[in-house]
Amino acid sequence: MLDTGSLPAMARAQRSEVLDTWLAGLLDAAVARTPPPRPRRGGVGGGHQVRRGTDGVALVAVGSLGRRELPPHGDLDLVLVHEGRPEVAALADAIWYPVWDAGLRLDHSVRTVAEAVGVASTDVKAGLGLLDARFVAGDADLAATLRTATLASWRQSASRLLPQLRDLRRGRARQVGELAFLLEPHLKEAYGGLREGQVLRAVAAAQLADEPTTELEEAYAFLLDVRDELRRRSDRPNDVLVRQEQRPVAVALGLADEDALLRRVSLAGRRLAFVADETWRRAEAALVRRPRGRYRRVRREPLAEGVVRQGDEVVLARDAHPATDPGLVLRGAAAAARADLVLSPYTLKVLAVHSPPVPEPWPAEVRWSFLRLLASGRPAVALLEQLDQEGLLVRLLPEWERVRSLPQRDPWHRFTVDRHLVESAAAAAELTHDVDRPDLLLVGALLHDIGKGWPGDHSVVGEPVAAAIATRMGFSAPDVATVAAMVRHHLLLPDTATRRDIDDPATVDRIAATIGSDPALLQLLHALAQADGAATSSSAWSPWKAHLVAALVGRVLARLGGAPVPAPQPVLNPGAPQASTGCAGLPDGASDVTVGVEDVADGQQVTIVAPDRSGLFSELAGVLALNQLDVRAAKVNVVAGRATAVFAVRPRFGRAPVASILADTVRAAHEGTLPLADRLRQREVDYRQDAVRTVPPRISWYDGEVTGDAAGILEVRAGDRAGLLYGLTAALAAEGLDVTSARIETLGADAADHFYVANPSGEPIDAAQRQRVEAALVAAVCGAVADPASGRGDAPG
CATH class of the missing domain: 3.30.460.10 (Beta Polymerase, domain 2)
Structure with missing residues (x-):
């Protein structure tokens, strides 16, 4: 190299x-x-030749x-x-x-x-x-x-060894991941890493590919520099670019910061992976043994004006004129995607050199080709990557350069910003039948995070950027406004559904006031939320979250249409249960408590009815944690002194909850014979993966979005562990706040918990009380458990 x-x-x-x-x-x-050894005796030929x-x-x-x-x-x-x-x-x-x-x-x-x-x-x-x-x-x-x-x-031996080498690399890629999209990449073994550069040289040595280009060699050399600097800083070999080493490595290499380093690493890895994919595709075709016989011409099948299918790739037609046809790039890419093929490397280079700029605004035919490409779904991902690697995508969308290989530090994001946008568009292609304007859905999905390339709130700064792009594409003014609104509000539905009570009329009013009286925009935002979530990760878009968003959309649609908003259901999931595991009461009338368990989508629903008392919510959360149940959402209703607490749970180790066991545990906790705090603390010791993280929590208040000064919405983001919900709610109860509803979400190793809280007396939650609550929550995250009755917390265990 x-x-x-x-x-x-x-x-x-x-x-x-x-x-x-x-x-x-x-x-x-x-x-x-x-x-040298002595020659043996025995005449001529009887000894070793002495060297x-x-x-x-x-x-x-x-x-x-x-x-x-x-x-x-x-x-x-x-x-x-x-x-x-x-x-x-x-x-x-x-x-x-x-x-x-x-x-x-x-x-x-x-x-x-x-x-x-x-x-x-x-x-x-x-x-x-x-x-x-x-x-x-x-x-x-x-x-x-x-x-x-x-x-x-x-x-x-190439025909026998290269398939083995290919399988080895693909196996390692499945284990280690793709270098371009990892926050802590393995510089050598991740797909697109240093090993790819060595493999490409080996395929070239077998005369099945060209020698690596200068651009590829420079990408490889940069990864070598990063690896060497990383190893120089350690007293032992390590090729994983861990987070704590990224900033010092960046400084040593003369880069601005760790994000600049990770972006350069991603760009280099994407180039190596892209060339490796193309090399393997060609090598595999060359290694296929064809029967001997007369030479047969490869069939050329017309796909669109100017492009034909030739073998397993798309090439230019003989009568194509790329220098005078600005729509040829997207027309060819769309035709290739529709046929689930790729453009040939030579065709890409010809287009990159000779294609003229696309007129602005785009002609209808160019816009139609672009939409047809996006609507192809998964095959479009490879084609957009081809256009990106040859610099053609940035020519069409200059703003794209800002998000190319831009890292996302959130652990639940699988991809860099640009790849996430492409994956979102591919996911949106599966939802076009659910909306009235599939063209706006596809463009909105491709641009919804474009603002991350600029400083500030990406939803806010991305709105004018998306509007400018949509205008350049030739959309009408009303359509441009819709695309801009999609970018501005693409987080509205998932954030509201997971942070607020969707049965609260104020929640529905807030959504309706934000989007106006346009059901079509709500429809597009719903589909965009699904596509965005699917392209992020499974932890960011679970069946439970999808249900919450869909239920919220149904309530808002009813409000926009003038119909009554559906009445709150007695359970969190209004769908019919798939099965029931029974209902158990506490014997002897000791506590007048009943527990019911139902199987619902993505877990179980536990309903507990008990007399209302201070700290009840925290006590019940502790019981669920002790039974190895992760809470995803919760709600409490109090009527005539009796509380109905409904929890959406998921078993941490796959064992569904049993109503009778939960009932016995609730009774023991209520009677004081079960020391919840001590048992949960011991459980954390037994399960080391639940150890308390030292990163401070992030606490936010959203009291301006609910009715009444005595109520508020509290968000706590912290490292997840068993018993975290119990500790947080115990801290809230100790500070005199009632929890009426909660939305619990786990994103990788982090928890994002949202609580509706209120003072039982109706007094406002003032600044002094907020400070006390925040201090108590920080202590709870660090392991202290408050006593709701006394208002004091135990020291961390």
Whole structure:
């Protein structure tokens, strides 16, 4: 690979030079100290040929040292090649032991040329390593013979070894992930990492692909620089770019900050992965054995004006005129996506060089092609990546450059911003039958996070950006306003559904007031929320969250249409239960409590009816946590002194809740025979994955959006653990606040809990009380458990 003039690159070159000189000296010393064996007696042909000096023996570097890419704390990969010298074992020991004595890790072997070629022809990893064989010391002609024989064997065995190499890389990609989209990428083994650069050279060595381009070599060299700087900062080898090392590595490489580093890493990884995908596609086609026979011309099938299908790719038609046809790029991409094909690399380069700018506003035919491309769904992802890699997408959408490979630090996001937008559009393509304006849904999905490329609230700053793009695309003024509103309010429905009580009329009024009297916009926002969630991650868009949003949309539609809003259901999930696990009462009338459990979508619903008392909600949350149930949502209604608490739960370890067990636990907690705080604290000790995180929680108040000064909405974001909900609600109860409803959401290792709280006396929640509540919540997140009766908290366990 092409080296650069960076400091890490110069350090690699110097490291290789120093090691080569030292290893050459070891070989010379070994030869000098190791006498050749005496010839046997017995006449002609009865003894060994006596070789002196380094004749017939060569020290060869393979792997990273062979490529002159050895990183700090890297392994030395050495092969001692010989032509049958009987003293070769002694020579090898005289070289290996000083290396070990120097504290270096060593991967070594001693082989003849025939032995090395035999191993390389059957072991794909060994063959890949020997392709990097580089002469260090000894017999240069022997080292050259090894390299020539290895290369010939690799080409001869390519049809058998390359599929194995492909499967190895795909297996590692499934385990480690894709470099471009990881917040803590493995620089070597993630797909698109350093290993891809080495594999591309191997495929080129098999004469099944071109040699890597300068652009690809520069991407590879940058990843080498990052890896070397990362290793230089550690006392042990580690190729995972962990978060705490990103800023110092960025500074050392002259980059602005960790986001700039991660973006450069992503761009390099995407380029390597893109070329690797195309290389494997072509290599696999070349390795297919076709029956012998007469030469048959490849059929060319017309797909659209100017493009035809040829084999498994789309190429330009003979009568195409890319220099005078501004719509050809999108027309060809749309045709390829509809046929589930890709554009040929040569066609992409021709289009990149010769395509003229698209007139502004876009002609209707160009806009139609773009919408047709987006409507193709999953096949559009590969085509948009092709356009992006050749710089064609940025020509169409200059604002796209701002979000290209832009990292998202939220752990529940799977992709960079630009890839997330493309994935959202692909998901939206599955929902076009659910809306009246599928064209606006597709464009809104592609642009909903475009504002993340600018400072500020991305929904706010993205609104004018999306409006400008939609105008350039040629949409009418009302359609431009709709796209802008979709970007501005794309989080409205999911945020409201998960933070607020959807049965509260104030919640419905707030949505209606925000979007106006347009049911079509509500319809588009609902579909956009689904597409956005599906493209984010499963933890960000669960069946339960989808149900909440759908229920909220139904209530808002009823309000917009003038029909009565559906009455609140007695359970959180109004759908019919799939099964019931029964209802248990507490015996002897001790507590007048009943517990019911129903199977609902994505978990169970637990309904507990009990006399109302201070701290009841917290007590019930603790009982559920003790029974290994994760709460996703909760609501409490109090009528005539009796509380009905409904919890949507998901078993943490797959065991559905049993009503009778829950009833017994509630009774014990109520009577004081079950010390909830102590039991939950012990459970955290037993389950280390539930250990308290030290990151401070984020606490927000939303009291201006509900009716009454005595009520408020409180948001707590903190590291998730067992018993967290119990601790938070106990802290609220200890500070004199009632919890009337809660929405609980887990996003990766974080919890986002939203509580409707109020003073029972009707007094406003003033600033002083807020400060006390916030302090109590921080203590609860750190492990302290408050006593609702006394208002005091226990020290963290």
